[in-house]
Amino acid sequence: MNSIQRNARLQRTVALLFSLLLGPALSAHAQDAKPRVPSAPSSASSAAIAAPAGVSGVLNLNTASVEELTRLPGVGPSRAQAIVELRTKMNGFKSVEDIMRVRGIGRKTFRKLEPMLRLQGTTTLATARKPSPTQGPRAAAPAAKR
Numbered sequence: 001m002n003s004i005q006r007n008a009r010l011q012r013t014v015a016l017l018f019s020l021l022l023g024p025a026l027s028a029h030a031q032d033a034k035p036r037v038p039s040a041p042s043s044a045s046s047a048a049i050a051a052p053a054g055v056s057g058v059l060n061l062n063t064a065s066v067e068e069l070t071r072l073p074g075v076g077p078s079r080a081q082a083i084v085e086l087r088t089k090m091n092g093f094k095s096v097e098d099i100m101r102v103r104g105i106g107r108k109t110f111r112k113l114e115p116m117l118r119l120q121g122t123t124t125l126a127t128a129r130k131p132s133p134t135q136g137p138r139a140a141a142p143a144a145k146r
Helices: 003-032 077-089 096-101 107-116
Strands: none
Touching: 077 096, 096 107
16 A cells, blocks of 8 residues: 555544544534524614504603603612713713613513614603592492392
8 A cells, every 4th residue: 555545544534533523513503503593683673563562652862751751561669760870971972872781671572672772862652641549430320239
């Protein structure tokens, strides 16, 4: 056997060993890999996303009070106060995504709130009024006759 044949045989052996050793590992990694999901919609396309039920209008993050911020779904008084403190610390929000720096507001919450958030203009956010106890199906029914 000459040196060229030995070299070719050695290359085939090395290739076979690599495929036997790395093949299962690469295959398992490929099966575990999750399919890529498109990134979050841009602010231009976010206008097409509807606001949650019971809420209408928009909220200016740079001028809203704690009371106005609590109108946002999922934002209570303490989270609203944290938003105001962050806004003060940052000298105003530069983008609506900055609200995700507040503890408790992650990507999922941000996606719900994004259609309602603005950095300029007036706040027009209003929550739907809940029916009063005397109206609707739970109103007091007349007593049954004996």
